Amino acid sequence: MSFLRYVKLLKGKFPEFFDALKKWGEIHAPVKRGKFYAFAKVDSPSEIVFEYNRTMIPPKKYFVKPFEEIMKVKIGKGYELIAEEPRKLVLLGLHACDINALRILDNVYLDEPQDPYYAARRANTIIIGISCEPDEHCFCKSMGADYAWTGFDLFLHDLGDSYIIRVGSSRGEALIEELSNIIVEPGQEDFIKLRDFELKRSRMFKKALNTSHLPDIVDSLYNSDLWVKFADKCLGCGSCNLVCPTCRCYDVTESVDLNLEEGVRARRWDSCFMRSHALVAGGLNFRPTRLDRFKHRYNCKSSVEPRTGLFFCVGCGRCSVFCPAGIDHVEVLNTIWGLT
Amino acid sequence: MAENLCIPKPARIVEVIEMTPIEKLFKLEFVNEEDAKAFTFKPGQFVEVSVFGVGEAPISICKSPTRPGPLELLVRRVGRVTSALHKLKPGDIIGIRGPLGNGFPMEKMKGYDILLIAGGLGMAPLRSVLQYAIDKRGEYGEAILLYGVRSYREALFKERVIELIEHPEQAKFKTFLSYERDDPVFDELRQKHHENVRKGVVTVLFECADPYIKPDKVCAVVCGPPIMYRFVLRELVKRRIPPERIYLTLERRMKCGVGKCGHCIVGGASSIKYICKDGPVFTYSDVLSIRGLV
Numbered sequence: 001m002s003f004l005r006y007v008k009l010l011k012g013k014f015p016e017f018f019d020a021l022k023k024w025g026e027i028h029a030p031v032k033r034g035k036f037y038a039f040a041k042v043d044s045p046s047e048i049v050f051e052y053n054r055t056m057i058p059p060k061k062y063f064v065k066p067f068e069e070i071m072k073v074k075i076g077k078g079y080e081l082i083a084e085e086p087r088k089l090v091l092l093g094l095h096a097c098d099i100n101a102l103r104i105l106d107n108v109y110l111d112e113p114q115d116p117y118y119a120a121r122r123a124n125t126i127i128i129g130i131s132c133e134p135d136e137h138c139f140c141k142s143m144g145a146d147y148a149w150t151g152f153d154l155f156l157h158d159l160g161d162s163y164i165i166r167v168g169s170s171r172g173e174a175l176i177e178e179l180s181n182i183i184v185e186p187g188q189e190d191f192i193k194l195r196d197f198e199l200k201r202s203r204m205f206k207k208a209l210n211t212s213h214l215p216d217i218v219d220s221l222y223n224s225d226l227w228v229k230f231a232d233k234c235l236g237c238g239s240c241n242l243v244c245p246t247c248r249c250y251d252v253t254e255s256v257d258l259n260l261e262e263g264v265r266a267r268r269w270d271s272c273f274m275r276s277h278a279l280v281a282g283g284l285n286f287r288p289t290r291l292d293r294f295k296h297r298y299n300c301k302s303s304v305e306p307r308t309g310l311f312f313c314v315g316c317g318r319c320s321v322f323c324p325a326g327i328d329h330v331e332v333l334n335t336i337w338g339l340t
Numbered sequence: 341m342a343e344n345l346c347i348p349k350p351a352r353i354v355e356v357i358e359m360t361p362i363e364k365l366f367k368l369e370f371v372n373e374e375d376a377k378a379f380t381f382k383p384g385q386f387v388e389v390s391v392f393g394v395g396e397a398p399i400s401i402c403k404s405p406t407r408p409g410p411l412e413l414l415v416r417r418v419g420r421v422t423s424a425l426h427k428l429k430p431g432d433i434i435g436i437r438g439p440l441g442n443g444f445p446m447e448k449m450k451g452y453d454i455l456l457i458a459g460g461l462g463m464a465p466l467r468s469v470l471q472y473a474i475d476k477r478g479e480y481g482e483a484i485l486l487y488g489v490r491s492y493r494e495a496l497f498k499e500r501v502i503e504l505i506e507h508p509e510q511a512k513f514k515t516f517l518s519y520e521r522d523d524p525v526f527d528e529l530r531q532k533h534h535e536n537v538r539k540g541v542v543t544v545l546f547e548c549a550d551p552y553i554k555p556d557k558v559c560a561v562v563c564g565p566p567i568m569y570r571f572v573l574r575e576l577v578k579r580r581i582p583p584e585r586i587y588l589t590l591e592r593r594m595k596c597g598v599g600k601c602g603h604c605i606v607g608g609a610s611s612i613k614y615i616c617k618d619g620p621v622f623t624y625s626d627v628l629s630i631r632g633l634v
Contacts (some may be wrong), residue, residue, distance in 0.1 A: 280593050
């Protein structure tokens, strides 16, 4: 693709940029919710908190809902998909880690046979990234997910009084075309500023995970005792799965209406920490202990998605922040590495 | 979107045969002709069976695509969906999604003898390979079946198995049977045909079958309860059958069957695999390189 054009937007013109996005559809952006942040619908730029560290629930909620009905059941007759009006959305203000996580989910859900719901929602959503500065939990740099090369329509780099915008798709290009009266061409001094910002940012990371041949380290030390003290602390609650931007396991349920003529098949986010996750009919469980399930998650997150070459963990830090037992993803893996 | 992989297609139960107290053979026909036409499968593939209002369960196809007629599924009553399925009768409609999974590489197995080792319900997917190999006689060598059951009561297709042992001249393949619990019918059969019938677990049959197993020209195909694999694989390795010619078909809690829902993920971090999409058929070489497969 020959995109990746750079344009510049003065912050004073942001409201006009916002209004132009509104023409595409509902704008959802990070807002403050109590102590934390969430992606939610916004009507004006003033509601957006661009200086956020991370939302509790990642953007995956827009594409695979925590709980959703996926099929109508007509008892004795058949199943049909539930027709959904595609909702035009703009996700404004995604961090690079979350954009990379969506690329991973794309390779699962858009792989044949495509998930029809995911595909329609993804096609109707504009993704706009925003640059960020790491806090003490971020380790996206270790995972190679601290920069979005692709997977967005526009990416905003905050340079203080202006944004340098990277254009990442033809749809992004079309948006910029419409804004030709408010955008300007960036000059060399802007690119120097952008470079300096990135350089400063890359030096701000406090947390690092040794990812060199991480899959092999996890494999070869899978049966080591090093995991036990963490697994013993783990409550098995599955919070890490819910807040993880790449966790994608779902469970399927079916229920019948009171009229006994119809019903629905639904799916909901599942968690590999639940005992039922690897249980098969007849009672055999392929991951019977919490230690098995604990290691399974680290195994999954330390593996590499073959097409993007990215780890299944993007280093957003959510699982560590929201773990009620205080288990830190990086500390666990660095312990396996013998670094702590 | 490959639609038949996402949405269950209505199929009518045309016949139900009670095989054992807990296993029934269901014969099914698609309600819509276009669904029937679109459904082409390979031995070793499976389908997701939907019971309306109850849910879905993965079930392997129990017949060969070389045989015309209804789709056959052998189902053990063991969970929520299969219990509901067992209550259904001819004429009732269920949903079928598939075929799913890779199936056995019948092309690769051409020219080889086929050694089938089935434990209990493992007979269901292996029946499709057996039928296929004997229907395409010229393309495969000898077929040898080692079938291990716990008791007479639990044996599947037992009348046929007994017939094949009593009249080997009619059979197109060699049949060996092992059973664990005393039983007058099987005991008598064993006394008469000691060279084909033994008491014990399925591995005791290697002694009988050894004269027919030619390691350099055989493909082994194994299906049974998880515990069985370890012991059978040991016997096959001992006989120097190369790992890439030993095939196994595996089971997991496959909810979606198309590599998305995540329940059947196995393997080490360097090689995660989905049993439903990358399998359910794997070779012993895969077992050696993918952790947690058996």
